[in-house]
Amino acid sequence: MTDGTRLVRFLRDLGVRRNGILLVHASLSGTGLAPAVVRDALLRVLGPEGTLVTPAFTPENSDTSDRDRALTAELTEQEKAAYRAAMPAFDPDVTACPAVGALADCVRATPGAVRSVHPQTSFAAIGPRARELLAGHDPHCHLGEQSPLAQLYAVGAQILLFRVGFEACSAFHLAEYRMAPLLPTRTYRCVVGGGEWISYEDIVLDDSDFAAIGALLPRGLLAEGEFAGKTATLVEMRDTVDAAQRHMSGYTRRTA
Template sequence: MSIPPSTRPSTRRITAQLSALGVEDGGVLLVHASLRAVGGRALSVLRALRGALGPDGTLVVPAFTPENSDTSPQYRERIRGLDAEARRAVRAVMPPYDPATSAAPSVGRLAETVRLAPGARRSAHPQTSFAALGREAGKVVAHHRPDCHLGEHSPLGYLYDAKARVLLLGTGFDTCSAFHLGEYRVPDPPRRRYRCVVAGDGPRRWWEYEDVALDDSDFAALGADFERAAGGGAVRTGPVGSAYARLFPFTDAVDFATRWLRVHRRMPSGAAGPS
């Protein structure tokens, strides 16, 4: 759902709307955003977010790179209809992950703007990294274990302990990466193999590892139940630019997801996550 655009919103207007929504000075904020829905330029929205968070706040965005994996939905779509030789050619030129230079086109222009901003820090995971700006940025992205996409040993684990908030800015609950931490917290979550290109002693090498089978296919339903259960309390909503925005506590989202997944995922539904 989005609010019809009128004129392009100014940085000042977006900052005021974020503050009215409940974005707090000095807070830690995980953002999933659609700039098309907001109607503003990436740099203006970034300035507004940092303005609402203040000099002691921390902004966090996903900087995922499924493009360097041959076990991701993006790869399967890319090679659809190609013969074996063409598939080998695609794999041969897939670049290794470099936290300093690897683009993250699948997560949107705001995330790319954050990633490229002066002072930004980025976690080391070759498929599901996060970028952060602000006082706690280094702590957020530190210690992202390469065999842990979105669990306790990822920035999501830090965000939970830091009592961060989540802002869905013109996006739905289907984009809410916080719910993935709930997948790790259910008893005996299904696991699968992942493979991607990384930098080795030479220019590149393929690396395979096992992790929880990420599945975001039911996150929209999960989020709808979360919002209903919150009863208008935990989930705050309002306009930001031309977008409909939701703001809620990270811990509430993860705790609800953990309970919900135990009930609604009686059998694995297959990996549909980012990698």
């Protein structure tokens, strides 16, 4: 049995729906699998009418991201200016997304893949519903009601956390947005085509409690299995986002 065939069997046994919509967060480190093998296994399980979606986030083009703050913390103002001047502008057709893993970047780069247009939190997708699901991603809305997450929720997508935990579950941000009147906002900045810098207001994203929220989810919502020594978790997006929102509503996550 080839590695790809073994993965196909694993994903089917886990409950990935044929002809469904699947949002995947994955870590391939330690599996020995090439990203293209994993992509092809996922597409095989999803079938001809299924659609594969991954995050294609790009914190590399922002001077307000946590990544930028960490990388520039010890630089002088002159060095910071030079660093930011050299930042690559976001181009949805060619900009890589290494921050979210090899599988996501493989999906993004696959001929025929579709990518949403948000310059920092885009998504990539392959399949007959890719364009529909990724259309209308407001450049001023990271992961809320004007993002692909809301579309995926509406169509009843599944979420696969392949060898990563709920700390990587971007769909929890949709629950976060649904509490938005209670949350502060801040200014985000990033560089886009032609070297133009844009800024916009959006909520203060906070994933610091996502792992804890995942641990509180009813076990009946989860299908779990082990692959290459780490857990893979499959959930229904609607049930998971709704449960996360209930947990978030039960305590004060932050104050403005």
